[in-house]
Amino acid sequence: MGQSVVLYFSSTGHTQAIAERIAIATGSQLVAIHAQVHDTPTEDWRDQQNQEYHRTHVERVRPAIQAIDPAPIKAATTIYLGFPIWWATVPQEIETFLDSIDLVGKDVHPFCTSGETSIFEAVKQLRDGYPAIRWHSGRRFASSLTNQEIEDWAEED
Numbered sequence: 094m095g096q097s098v099v100l101y102f103s104s105t106g107h108t109q110a111i112a113e114r115i116a117i118a119t120g121s122q123l124v125a126i127h128a129q130v131h132d133t134p135t136e137d138w139r140d141q142q143n144q145e146y147h148r149t150h151v152e153r154v155r156p157a158i159q160a161i162d163p164a165p166i167k168a169a170t171t172i173y174l175g176f177p178i179w180w181a182t183v184p185q186e187i188e189t190f191l192d193s194i195d196l197v198g199k200d201v202h203p204f205c206t207s208g209e210t211s212i213f214e215a216v217k218q219l220r221d222g223y224p225a226i227r228w229h230s231g232r233r234f235a236s237s238l239t240n241q242e243i244e245d246w247a248e249e250d
């Protein structure tokens with residue numbers, strides 16, 4: 094098996110906690126994606142009216158992210174890509190990242206945390222936006238996940 098990397102974006106730490114566990118369970122290097130300006134909305138995300146940030150999400154405006162060392166990502170054959178669900182899909186920072194590096198030829202396993210929404214729409218958006226990437230089925234993880242669940246998912250096609 095080749096090298097693997099867990100890449101994640103996390104605003105309030107939930108996805109980070111899962112990403113750390115996936116990195117340990119799969120023996121992967123852990124790499125964080127950070128927004129250059131931490132402008133995550135603090136308003137109630139369910140209140141979709143009058144939210145400037147929600148507009149940028151709908152329009153898929155790409156916010157700048159901090160520089161990431163591409164070497165471990167280029168060397169990896171498997172990527173676990175984690176994010177919180179924002180308004181039913183991926184945070185724009187994930188797309189900024191995907192625009193910045195070529196993951197074609199790698200196996201990419203998306204995972205998320207969320208209040209309740211499934212990963213379905215997010216994976217559809219990723220597949221539609223980046224069709225050349227080998228996307229595997231995504232998984233929403235609850236904080237109660239077991240290491241066995243992680244291992245079963247990582248081995249799945």
Ligand SMILES: Cc1cc2nc3c(=O)[nH]c(=O)nc-3n(C[C@H](O)[C@H](O)[C@H](O)COP(=O)(O)O)c2cc1C
Pocket residue numbers: 102103104105106107108109133134138176177178179180181182206207208209210
């Ligand atoms: C801007 C924004 C939009 C969100 N949209 C959803 C949503 O559509 N469905 C949902 O179940 N949770 C939604 N949430 C909740 C987050 O997905 C959830 O709290 C997640 O675990 C946060 O992960 P993090 O701590 O790694 O940032 C939203 C949170 C934010 C900040």
